[in-house]
Amino acid sequence: xxxxxxxxxxxxxxxxxxxxxxxxxxxxxxxxxxxxxxxxxxxxxxxxxxxxxxxxxxxxxxxxxxxxxxxxxxxxxxxxxxxxxxxxxxxxxxxxxxxxxxxxxxxxxxxxxxxxxxxxxxxxxxxxxxxxxxxxxxxxxxxxxxxxxxxxxxxxxxxxxxxxxxxxxxxxxxxxxxxxxxxxxxxxxxxxxxxxxxxxxxxxxxxxxxxxxxxxxxxxxxxxxxxxxxxxxxxxxxxxxxxxxxxxxxxxxxxxxxxxxxxxxxxxxxxxxxxxxxxxxxxxxxxxx
Amino acid sequence: xxxxxxxxxxxxxxxxxxxxxxxxxxxxxxxxxxxxxxxxxxxxxxxxxxxxxxxxxxxxxxxxxxxxxxxxxxxxxxxxxxxxxxxxxxxxxxxxxxxxxxxxxxxxxxxxxxxxxxxxxxxxxxxxxxxxxxxxxxxxxxxxxxxxxxxxxxxxxxxxxxxxxxxxxxxxxxxxxxxxxxxxxxxxxxxxxxxxxxxxxxxxxxxxxxxxxxxxxxxxxxxxxxxxxxxxxxxxxxxxxxxxxxxxxxxxxxxxxxxxxxxxxxxxxxxxxxxxxxxxxxxxxxxxx
Numbered sequence: 171x172x173x174x175x176x177x178x179x180x181x182x183x184x185x186x187x188x189x190x191x192x193x194x195x196x197x198x199x200x201x202x203x204x205x206x207x208x209x210x211x212x213x214x215x216x217x218x219x220x221x222x223x224x225x226x227x228x229x230x231x232x233x234x235x236x237x238x239x240x241x242x243x244x245x246x247x248x249x250x251x252x253x254x255x256x257x258x259x260x261x262x263x264x265x266x267x268x269x270x271x272x273x274x275x276x277x278x279x280x281x282x283x284x285x286x287x288x289x290x291x292x293x294x295x296x297x298x299x300x301x302x303x304x305x306x307x308x309x310x311x312x313x314x315x316x317x318x319x320x321x322x323x324x325x326x327x328x329x330x331x332x333x334x335x336x337x338x339x340x341x342x343x344x345x346x347x348x349x350x351x352x353x354x355x356x357x358x359x360x361x362x363x364x365x366x367x368x369x370x371x372x373x374x375x376x377x378x379x380x381x382x383x384x385x386x387x388x389x390x391x392x393x394x395x396x397x398x399x400x401x402x403x404x405x406x407x408x409x410x411x412x413x414x415x416x417x418x419x420x421x422x423x424x425x426x427x428x429x430x431x432x433x434x435x436x437x438x439x440x441x442x443x444x445x446x447x448x449x450x451x452x453x454x455x456x457x458x459x
Numbered sequence: 460x461x462x463x464x465x466x467x468x469x470x471x472x473x474x475x476x477x478x479x480x481x482x483x484x485x486x487x488x489x490x491x492x493x494x495x496x497x498x499x500x501x502x503x504x505x506x507x508x509x510x511x512x513x514x515x516x517x518x519x520x521x522x523x524x525x526x527x528x529x530x531x532x533x534x535x536x537x538x539x540x541x542x543x544x545x546x547x548x549x550x551x552x553x554x555x556x557x558x559x560x561x562x563x564x565x566x567x568x569x570x571x572x573x574x575x576x577x578x579x580x581x582x583x584x585x586x587x588x589x590x591x592x593x594x595x596x597x598x599x600x601x602x603x604x605x606x607x608x609x610x611x612x613x614x615x616x617x618x619x620x621x622x623x624x625x626x627x628x629x630x631x632x633x634x635x636x637x638x639x640x641x642x643x644x645x646x647x648x649x650x651x652x653x654x655x656x657x658x659x660x661x662x663x664x665x666x667x668x669x670x671x672x673x674x675x676x677x678x679x680x681x682x683x684x685x686x687x688x689x690x691x692x693x694x695x696x697x698x699x700x701x702x703x704x705x706x707x708x709x710x711x712x713x714x715x716x717x718x719x720x721x722x723x724x725x726x727x728x729x730x731x732x733x734x735x736x737x738x739x740x741x742x743x744x745x746x747x748x
Binding site: 247316 | 476482484539541586597608612
């Protein structure tokens, strides 16, 4: 896992505009928001999915960087005072605290644009039509019926108790969509999958995306701020519905484990090529941070 | 011009998610931000550029819609309290006033994603590789070395007097980049241009993009809020550098006229195919609103 993380740090440092290029403050904020941080879960998934289709790592790292830039932008905007109003992220002050709100807003906006630029300007798939599909998947994952939509549902549901299906609807959009886009993009860098194999891979991604969020909620409820490097226990304080508030910790853990097994089952038939996807799935569910 | 405006209203109404689709408040805000408003200058330019290459209107309208969604998102974010803190736009309350700040933030984010989705999911160019070029141009125009970057320079320059070259640098990014992308996209929907013709068209777009901003500054300094449907005279109040503060009204008007003539000169050699581009250029410089 460390290999992918180091590789992503290098790729992201290369594709982000240099801090000395004007407008410097904006570029500093974009780099601050993206570099030196994160588990790089989406890139791990993209690389693992690329192993199924024999994708060249030089392609996967750029597709993964696009997804990670999108993820970084979403965190910057989510932390803003009009959203979650968070001051700590990955053990550092959030972007609007370190810089200012206007710079954080623009840095997020520019990171989203850079994500699409990256996916459009390099040759990432065997044919350009497939690359347009990757771009479309990323756009849908980011938009109102993906990440931004999930965030809107999250805002509306603060202070309410959601049912398990309602919670899942929210998270399938808020975090699940981009995780699915990461898996799709990683695989699309290589040989074309049959419709059936593509559907199986997407089923894996859906299960792992949900499991990721369930584990996040459990860790938020359990862990200390020092361990996670972000403000914890705040979901409960903000009255946000979580898997822990819906199920309790023990049943939430069991739910994550069930999703992990569903994810494994979806990979039946891929054989040894999917070993890495299984490992990353296990890492996501069993992580302690 | 009215034909393009009516056509764009219909296309945008169709490609934006319906207001009754969840998350409804977000989708309402996206539609509110985009529909029933604006001069649709960028679509006018895209259609006019498409006439040079014989582009099918069914393609141009979608490329133009992508650019217009991008423009609409930038207005929503620019109006936010941490940016220009504006309450009036196109004669209506701005999105964060009509809805709330969080919804305005997410609506802008989702509009940007939808712009890229639109450009990726429909066949807009003769070959997918050209379409990837259109997407890249849109992404560069939107990003830190385009619109978002120009906005960052704008923020940094509040309260300062900029030189004419500094002002031009800011506006080439803040409004010019997206206008160039609109012209490029409209043309790219049709037959491929030679490198030389492409460069001429881009020169036209650069001149018209700057002229557009000069005229905006003149109108802001001269006109009443009732005529423009947005808060006027506020550039001066906010201490923002403008062409009027740099040159005075008479010289700013003369500068716009010179840019209009440069734009016309760039079209020499295109003949009758560029008639519409000349007309739209004249409209942009001579408009009273």
